[in-house]
Amino acid sequence: MVKKILIGLGLLIAAGAGYFVVSFGPRNVIGMLRYDQRREGDLKVGDRAPDVGLLALDGATPVHLKDAIGGKPLVVVLGSFT
Numbered sequence: 001m002v003k004k005i006l007i008g009l010g011l012l013i014a015a016g017a018g019y020f021v022v023s024f025g026p027r028n029v030i031g032m033l034r035y036d037q038r039r040e041g042d043l044k045v046g047d048r049a050p051d052v053g054l055l056a057l058d059g060a061t062p063v064h065l066k067d068a069i070g071g072k073p074l075v076v077v078l079g080s081f082t
Contacts, residue, residue, distance in 0.1 A: 051066045052064070052076075
């Protein structure tokens with residue numbers, strides 16, 4: 001009896017995990033498990049932006065946010081447009 005309950009519970013967990021992977025897509029699930037390390041930030045309104053280092057479009061030249069900040073407002077847009 002206990003063996004049947006454990007098998008049924010295992011099948012139920014496997015079905016739930018399968019539904020989760022199918023509904024979100026396997027790449028998204030792996031990405032969430034591997035890369036999602038968000039935490040609550042400590043920046044407040046009015047704080048200076050932290051320095052961020054990115055690569056230029058040539059893929060080799062480093063560009064830092066502090067170099068681009070001047071007298072004008074700076075807007076940084078990060079995203080995928082594919």
